[in-house]
Amino acid sequence: MAYRTLMRKSHPFLKLSRLGLVTLSTMVSSPVLLAQEKPQSSDPVVAPATTESQEPEKKETPKAPAKKQVRVLALSGEYVDLQGASEFNPTDLIMGGGLGKPKSFYKLCDLLDELSHEELVTHVVFDLSASSLSMNPAQLDEFSRRLTHLRGHGKKCIAWLESASNVHVSIAAGCDEVLLADLGGIDMPSSSMETMFYRDAMDLLGVQASVTRAGDFKGAVEPYVNSVMSKHLKEHYLAMLDSINNAQVGRIAKGRGLAVGAVRELQKKRMILPAEALASRLVDKLVPYGALEKTVMDSLGEGYEWTKPKTKPKKELSIFELMGQAMAPPKNALKIKDDSIAVLHLSGAIQDGKSPSAGNIVSGPTVKLIEELTADEKVKGVVVRINSPGGSATASEAIRQALEVLAKKKPIAFSMGELAASGGYWITCIGQPIFAEHGTITGSIGVFSMKVSAGALARRVGVHVESVTLDSAAGMNALNHAWTDEETEMMQKFIGTVYDKFLQIASASRSIPVETLKSLAGGRVWSGEQAKANRLVDQLGGLDDALAMVAKNAKLDKYKVIHRPEATGGLDLGSLLGGREEDTDTLVPRSMLGILESKLTQVLKEHGFRGDSTRLLLRSIDISGKQAPKAWALLGDELKIR
Numbered sequence: 001m002a003y004r005t006l007m008r009k010s011h012p013f014l015k016l017s018r019l020g021l022v023t024l025s026t027m028v029s030s031p032v033l034l035a036q037e038k039p040q041s042s043d044p045v046v047a048p049a050t051t052e053s054q055e056p057e058k059k060e061t062p063k064a065p066a067k068k069q070v071r072v073l074a075l076s077g078e079y080v081d082l083q084g085a086s087e088f089n090p091t092d093l094i095m096g097g098g099l100g101k102p103k104s105f106y107k108l109c110d111l112l113d114e115l116s117h118e119e120l121v122t123h124v125v126f127d128l129s130a131s132s133l134s135m136n137p138a139q140l141d142e143f144s145r146r147l148t149h150l151r152g153h154g155k156k157c158i159a160w161l162e163s164a165s166n167v168h169v170s171i172a173a174g175c176d177e178v179l180l181a182d183l184g185g186i187d188m189p190s191s192s193m194e195t196m197f198y199r200d201a202m203d204l205l206g207v208q209a210s211v212t213r214a215g216d217f218k219g220a221v222e223p224y225v226n227s228v229m230s231k232h233l234k235e236h237y238l239a240m241l242d243s244i245n246n247a248q249v250g251r252i253a254k255g256r257g258l259a260v261g262a263v264r265e266l267q268k269k270r271m272i273l274p275a276e277a278l279a280s281r282l283v284d285k286l287v288p289y290g291a292l293e294k295t296v297m298d299s300l301g302e303g304y305e306w307t308k309p310k311t312k313p314k315k316e317l318s319i320f321e322l323m324g325q326a327m328a329p330p331k332n333a334l335k336i337k338d339d340s341i342a343v344l345h346l347s348g349a350i351q352d353g354k355s356p357s358a359g360n361i362v363s364g365p366t367v368k369l370i371e372e373l374t375a376d377e378k379v380k381g382v383v384v385r386i387n388s389p390g391g392s393a394t395a396s397e398a399i400r401q402a403l404e405v406l407a408k409k410k411p412i413a414f415s416m417g418e419l420a421a422s423g424g425y426w427i428t429c430i431g432q433p434i435f436a437e438h439g440t441i442t443g444s445i446g447v448f449s450m451k452v453s454a455g456a457l458a459r460r461v462g463v464h465v466e467s468v469t470l471d472s473a474a475g476m477n478a479l480n481h482a483w484t485d486e487e488t489e490m491m492q493k494f495i496g497t498v499y500d501k502f503l504q505i506a507s508a509s510r511s512i513p514v515e516t517l518k519s520l521a522g523g524r525v526w527s528g529e530q531a532k533a534n535r536l537v538d539q540l541g542g543l544d545d546a547l548a549m550v551a552k553n554a555k556l557d558k559y560k561v562i563h564r565p566e567a568t569g570g571l572d573l574g575s576l577l578g579g580r581e582e583d584t585d586t587l588v589p590r591s592m593l594g595i596l597e598s599k600l601t602q603v604l605k606e607h608g609f610r611g612d613s614t615r616l617l618l619r620s621i622d623i624s625g626k627q628a629p630k631a632w633a634l635l636g637d638e639l640k641i642r
Contacts, residue, residue, distance in 0.1 A: 066120055067120075067303055067304055067305045068120060068121075068122045068123075068303055068304050068305075069118075069120045069121045069122065069123075069304070069305055069307045070121075070122070070123040070124075070125060070296060070297070070300065070304055070305065070306050070307065071115060071118075071121045071123070071124050071125070071307050071308070071309070072124075072125045072127055072293075072306065072307070072308050073111070073124060073125070073126055073127065073309070074127035074129075074130070075108075075126060075127065075128055075130065075133050075171070076130030076132050076133055077101060077102065077103055077130070077132050077133065077134065078101070078102045078103070078132075078134040079102070079103050079104070079105040079108060079134065079135050079139060080102040080103070080104065080105060080347075081105055081106065081139075081345055081347060081385060081387055081417055082104075082345040082347050082385075082387075082563065082565075083102060083103075083104050105135070105139050105142075105143075106343075106543070106563065108143075109142070109143070109146050109544075111309070112124075112146045112147070112149070112150050113146070113149070113150075115150060115155065116149060116150050116152075116153035116155060117153070121155065121307075122154070122155065122156065122304075123155065123156045123157075123158060123296070123300070123304075124150065124155050124156070124157050124158070125157075125158045125159075125160060125292070125296060126157065126158070126159045126160065126171065126172070126175060127160050127292065128159055128160055128161050128162075128164065128168045128171060128172060129160060129161070129162040129163075129181075131163055131165070133165075133167055133168060133171075134167060135167055135171075136417070136418035136439070137244060137247070137248065137418065137437060137438070137439025137440075138416070138417045138418045138436075138437035138439055138440050138528075138542070139417070139418070140167065140170045140171070140248075140251065140439070141247070141251070141437040141438055141439065141542060142437070142542035142543060142544065143171060143174070144170070144171075144173075144174045144251060144255070145542065145544060146544075147171075147174035147175065148174065151176065156176050156177070157174070157175035157176050157177075158175055158176065158177045158178075158179065158296060159171065159172035159175040159177070159178045159179065160179050160181075160287075160292045161178065161179065161180045161181065161184060161186070161283065162180075162181045162183075162184040162289070163184050163185055163187070164180070164184065164185070164186045164187070164188075165186075165187055165188070166187075166188055166189065166248065168186075169186060169188055169252055169282065170248065170251055170252060172255075172283075173251060173252045173254070173255025173256050174255050175255075177284050177285070178256075178282070178283040178284050178285075179283065179284065179285050179286075179287045179292065179295065179296075180274055180277055180278070180283040180285070180286055180287070181274070181286075181287060181288075181289045181290075182274055182286045182287060182288055182289060183274075183289045184274055184289070185271065185272060185273055185274060185277075186271075186272040186277050186282065187270060187271055187272075188266060188267055188270060188272060189267065189270050189642075190245050190264075190267045190268070191241045191244045191245035191248060191641060191642065192241065192641070192642050193237055193241055193641045193642070194642075195219070195223060195229070196223060197222070197223045197226060197227055197228060197229065198223050198224055199223070199224065199225060199226055199227045200227050202224065205456070205457050205460075206454070206455070206456025206457050206459075206460065207452060207453065207454045207456070207457050208452075208453040208454075208482045209221070209224035209225055209450055209451075209452055209453070210450065210451050210453060210482050210483035210487075210488065211224070211225055211448060211449070211450045212448060212449050212450075212488060212491040212492040212494075212495045213446065213447070213448035213449075213450075213495065213523070214446055214447045214448065214495050214496055214498075214499030214522070214523075215445075215446035215447075215499070215521060215522025215523035215524070216230075216232065216233075216522055216523070218444075218446045218447075218448050218522070218523030219233055219237075219523065219525070219635070220422075220448060220523075220632070220634050220635055221448050221450055224450065224452075236524060236525075237525075239530075240441070240525060240526060240527050240530065241641070243438075243526075243527035243529050243530050244438070244439045244441075244527045244641065245267075246260075246438075246529075247437075247438030247439050247527070247528075247529060248439070249263045249264055249267065250438075252282075256281060256282060257281070258280075258281060258282075262280070266280060266282065274286050293306055336376060336378040336379060336562060337378065338378065338559070338560050339378060339380050339556060339558070339559050339560070340378055340379055340380065340559055340560040340561065340562045341379070341380060341381045341382065341383065341547055341550055341551060341554070341556070341559050341560075341561055341562075342373050342379050342381075342382045342383070342562050342563075342564050343382075343383050343385055343543065343547075343561060343562070343563045343564070344369070344370070344373065344382055344383070344384045344385065344564055345385050345387075345563060345564070345565065346361050346366065346384060346385065346386050346387070346388055346399070346424075346427070347359075347361065347385075347386075347387040347388065347417075348360040348361050348387075348388060349361065349388065349389060349390070349391040349634070350363070350388060350390055350391030350392055350395045350396050350399070350423040350424070350427075350633075351363065351391055351392055351395055352392050352394055352395045352398075353395075360391075361388060361391070361395075361399070362395070363392070363394075363395035363398040363399060366399050366402075367398055367399060367402040369564060369565060370399070370402040370403060370405075370406055371402060371405075373406065373564065374402075374405060374406045374409055374410070379410065379562075380410065380411075380554040380556055380559065381410050381411040381412065381550035381551065381553065381554040381556070382406060382410060382411075382412045382550070383412070383413050383414070383415050383543060383546045383547055383550055384403065384412065384413070384414045384415070384427075384428075385415045385417060385543060386414060386415070386416050386417060386420040386424050386427070386428070387417035387418055387419055387420070387424075388419065388420060388421075388423065388424035389419055389421055389422060389423075389424060389634055389635040390421055390422025390423030390424045390425070390426065390444065390632070390633045390634040390635055391422075391423045391632065391633070391634050392423065392630060392631070392632065392633075393423065393426070393447060393498050393502075393630075393631040393632065393633045394630075394631070395423070396423035396424075396426040396427050396633055397426070397501075399427045400426060400427045400428075400429060400430060400505070403427060403430055404430045407430050407431075407432050410554070411549075411550045411553035411554045412430075412432050412550065413432060413433045413434070413435065413546040413549050413550050414428045414432060414433065414434040414435065414546070415435045415541075415542060415543045415545075415546040416428075416434065416435065416436040416437070416440045416442055416528065416537065417437075417440065418439070418440065418441065419440070419441045419442075419635070420436070420440060420441075420442045421441055421442050421443060421444035421525055421635040422444040422445075422446065422632075422633040422634050422635045423632075423633040423634060424442075424635075425442055425443060425444065425445060425506070425536075425633075426502060426505070426506075426633050428509070429505040429506050429508070429509035429510075430509060431508070431509045433538045433539070433546070433549060434536075434537040434538050434539075435537065435538065435539050435540070435541040435542065435543075435545055435546045435549075436528035436531055436532065436537040436539075436540060436541075437528050437540065437541075437542055438527065438528050438529050438540060439527065439528060440527065440528035440531070441525055441526075441527065441528075441635070441641065442525070442526055442527075442528060442531050442536065442537065443520065443521075443524055443525050443526040443531060443536055444523055444524065444525045444633075444635045445502055445503070445506055445517070445520070445521035445522070445523070445524070446499065446502075446521060446522055446523030446524075446633070447495050447498045447499040447502060447631055447632065447633050448495060448523075448631075448632055448634075449491050449494070449495050449629050449630060449631050449632065450632070451477060451483070451629060453479070453480065453481060453482040454479055454480070455479060455480025455481070458479060458480065472484070472487075476629070477629055491629060494629075494631065495631060498631045498633075502521075502633065503517055503518065503521060506521070510535055510536060511535075512535055520534050520536065525635060528540060547561060
């Protein structure tokens, strides 16, 4: 208390000054949104000194029995499987948003497990009033099982809704009782998908895409070569959406004790008023807005107290200390002391390279981490948690081979999150158990190579690229060069070879003949439920199920669960400013590539391009002509499912 008071006096909160000095206050909290701390006295309280002779005799008075507790958990914001440096937003330093806005989904799950063992906690109230609450379909499946586990330990769960979406309703459906604000409502649309097609805009801008691909269903390239989605791809996506939506409807119907058809009809209506939600039994009671605590406590009567998770004390940091923490490299992993099962998170696009890149899976550091887990005797098994649209085929193969070595020494299982497609599926092809959720998007067994030729656009923004080569093949990957027919044919052979490799390892892993697998491959994507029916995955389930299997195979009764890589809030200034390791061998300075990339992506964004896939393709362009064109096992991130 005295320390905190001293810090407040010596480091007052200052606004930015001409000297550039500022003090910011940050709070490290649990993964749920918590109420603010109670105000405390600004002066330390000093107790009078006493001696044993002076201390008066105290009569023991019987303690009142502890009250039963109603624990409130307010959920808000985005929950992610693994927190990392990519979530740092420099503008938060000025706007006051703080570091690490996305919250750890598995810390939230751990909190529920802890609550199941707290004897005094008899009721858990989930405050779902925040419109910002976001979980993907795979997380919702996992969270529903955690709620079932919590209720199985005798805890009554109550959900509070105001303006609810599918995410809010899905969570609430797992509770014993659902309360809705009388001024609220529910917006419950069916699953949908959107993707942007750039062909017409590219023609106007002077940008051309050269493409080779294996399979007619590789939707990653269609936005760059077609003006609209092909009919056969749209029909395939509709079937996948129907499977994902059926899982969502089934989750709500089961939780609320409703017929699946009734929930589907509510989806078609979409906007549901409070009275309609009550009449349809989506909720149990309408409550005056802002009367959550009063309603719950009045229903329980005496002997209960309303409690919230404890917050950690605030720590005062100067701007220099804060920036120092933000730019610090990841901390070294702590030495593992107990028998453990490691959860290896592979999140982001898969890339070749030797240096870590925030938000991506880079082959070099990932292989090294897998080798460390293989060698550590305290790691008795590994669950590989995948959230990836894929990426480089060569990087995917390097990671797959490292996992194959690991699997020969220790039990291993794969847990697919929201997305485990293309290269994300490639790395699972080692013949080990694969778990997927109903809403997981997986498959996309297909390969393509594509380069963006933006010479005309570069000239429009004032950039001229001059190539001096001894023959045309030397400059086939230059920015201002589109592939010729001969070069396209050559690339098609290259892509065909990589695709055959993909089919072979997937066939061996899943024990599916190649000819049969071809009807499931070609870039086709599947929901987890479809993938299970097609034998592309083994079981429907989440991380908890995969952990249980690995523990059983490792013959472990007691074990700790560790997560790797460790989450870090570090900021890589090199990646922030556009520098990349693979640029070191090019004839063009890094700064030149960064400027060119910045200008091109700015123009493309102004014309409606989302930017992420385009930026990845631009970065694959090698102006020096030294590097070979890349083979991608990638599901386009332009595809957004809601």
